[in-house]
Amino acid sequence: MSELKHLKEQWKAIFSCMGCGDCGYSIRTAVGRYLTCAVKEAKGEEAFELSFSRGRMNVLRSILEGKIPLSRELAEWIYECSECGNCTEACHMTQNDQIILPTCNWIDHVKVWDALRKDLVEAGFAPLERHHQLIDYMINDSMNNPYGETKETKNQWVNQFPEIKEKGDFVFFGGCTMPLRQLDTLKSMMLILKAAGKDIAFSKDEWCCGSITLRIGDEKPIFEYINHNVEIFKNLGAKTIFTACAGCYRTWKKDYPELLGQQLPFEVKHITEIIVELLRNNQIPFKQIDRKPVKVTYHDPCHLGRHMGLYEIPRELISKIPGVELIEMKRNKKNAWCCGAGGGIKSQFPELAIDISKERIREAMETGAEILTTSCPFCLGNLTDAYETLELEEKEKIKVMDILDLIASKI
Numbered sequence: 001m002s003e004l005k006h007l008k009e010q011w012k013a014i015f016s017c018m019g020c021g022d023c024g025y026s027i028r029t030a031v032g033r034y035l036t037c038a039v040k041e042a043k044g045e046e047a048f049e050l051s052f053s054r055g056r057m058n059v060l061r062s063i064l065e066g067k068i069p070l071s072r073e074l075a076e077w078i079y080e081c082s083e084c085g086n087c088t089e090a091c092h093m094t095q096n097d098q099i100i101l102p103t104c105n106w107i108d109h110v111k112v113w114d115a116l117r118k119d120l121v122e123a124g125f126a127p128l129e130r131h132h133q134l135i136d137y138m139i140n141d142s143m144n145n146p147y148g149e150t151k152e153t154k155n156q157w158v159n160q161f162p163e164i165k166e167k168g169d170f171v172f173f174g175g176c177t178m179p180l181r182q183l184d185t186l187k188s189m190m191l192i193l194k195a196a197g198k199d200i201a202f203s204k205d206e207w208c209c210g211s212i213t214l215r216i217g218d219e220k221p222i223f224e225y226i227n228h229n230v231e232i233f234k235n236l237g238a239k240t241i242f243t244a245c246a247g248c249y250r251t252w253k254k255d256y257p258e259l260l261g262q263q264l265p266f267e268v269k270h271i272t273e274i275i276v277e278l279l280r281n282n283q284i285p286f287k288q289i290d291r292k293p294v295k296v297t298y299h300d301p302c303h304l305g306r307h308m309g310l311y312e313i314p315r316e317l318i319s320k321i322p323g324v325e326l327i328e329m330k331r332n333k334k335n336a337w338c339c340g341a342g343g344g345i346k347s348q349f350p351e352l353a354i355d356i357s358k359e360r361i362r363e364a365m366e367t368g369a370e371i372l373t374t375s376c377p378f379c380l381g382n383l384t385d386a387y388e389t390l391e392l393e394e395k396e397k398i399k400v401m402d403i404l405d406l407i408a409s410k411i
């Protein structure tokens with residue numbers, strides 16, 4: 001049996017669960033909470049205790065007590081979790097600061113799930129097949145990205161922008177998803193920055209941020225990736241690095257310093273933080289808008305919102321785009337419904353990811369919005385895939401687009 005090293009570190013959190021079930025059933029309309037676990041709801045009648053936090057905590061308790069062993073079967077269930085963190089927002093043990101008992105600990109659910117994933121990997125029951133393949137691609141020296149594409153393919157976009165500098169203090173981290181799967185959105189970002197007169201530097205030597213290894217729980221390669229990327233940006237002369245990917249942002253800004261045990265030698269920003277500054281300074285030249293405002297609703301990516309607390313900046317940004325009216329979905333900010341792509345669900349359980357996203361698109365439709373926008377290539381990809389499965393009648397009601405494409409369409 002595995003030593004359960006990581007789960008043992010989480011024992012207080014695991015034993016603090018009091019089994020109330022709010023992580024699965026809570027509806028508190030006063031605070032905008034309508035249920036909690038996107039996975040449990042998407043599984044419908046197939047869902048059972050192990051599909052959401054309460055059952056998982058019970059099983060973890062039994063594992064720590066030596067009553068249940070780790071297994072491949074358990075891994076198949078455990079990875080059906082987007083690590084969205086919504087259970088933490090609903091949990092009494094997290095939210096109620098009146099509960100302070102010496103034997104209890106506030107529960108950071110995602111930390112518990114991460115610990116279990118790491119122990120499953122160390123015991124040889126994970127990664128699952130698709131996750132294995134992504135990591136294999138990522139650690140392949142001719143790729144260093146999880147999409148199985150060559151470095152040359154990933155860097156092709158740079159040739160279209162000769163103004164990009166090889167050195168500078170304002171450096172873009174491209175990540176893997178936008179250059180390989182969402183080139184148009186990347187071009188929109190470049191158009192916005194150029195229109196605002198912002199010069200950027202970029203290195204073709206950047207590697208994947210490594211976030212998939214962290215989410216999957218197979219952390220062996222991560223330090224090589226952190227050290228490589230940090231060194232590259234130091235050599236470029238970076239004072240600020242920015243990324244348009246919510247996952248890369250969380251990894252650079254939160255995970256890298258935590259894993260290194262020290263702050264990075266530069267500031268890390270998300271593209272929405274860069275653009276909001278440009279908007280505040282009136283640096284983006286918009287076209288004259290002469291039609292009535294288009295109604296837009298915003299989906300909070302879990303990596304930006306619940307994991308990093310970036311709720312207001314994307315909203316301020318949207319509100320400052322001329323000819324746009326921002327309207328909220330009933331579940332927003334801390335209570336936002338997950339798109340279903342994260343935590344490795346999209347690659348290993350693609351149908352589940354689509355089912356979760358369909359629910360989010362329908363929630364966006366209920367607002368009357370004509371556009372559902374977001375600021376994460378992963379959310380965008382999954383929402384777009386789900387959108388493609390809708391009937392024409394539903395598709396005609398709403399469009400899905402990245403914030404960057406929305407802004408670029410007004411320049």
Ligand code: SF4
Nearest residue numbers: 037081082084085087
């Ligand atoms: S992190 Fe999200 S998907 Fe996972 S158990 Fe919690 S609410 Fe469900």
Ligand code: SF4
Nearest residue numbers: 017018020021023091
């Ligand atoms: S809401 Fe928290 S305390 Fe209640 S069952 Fe879920 S994890 Fe346990």
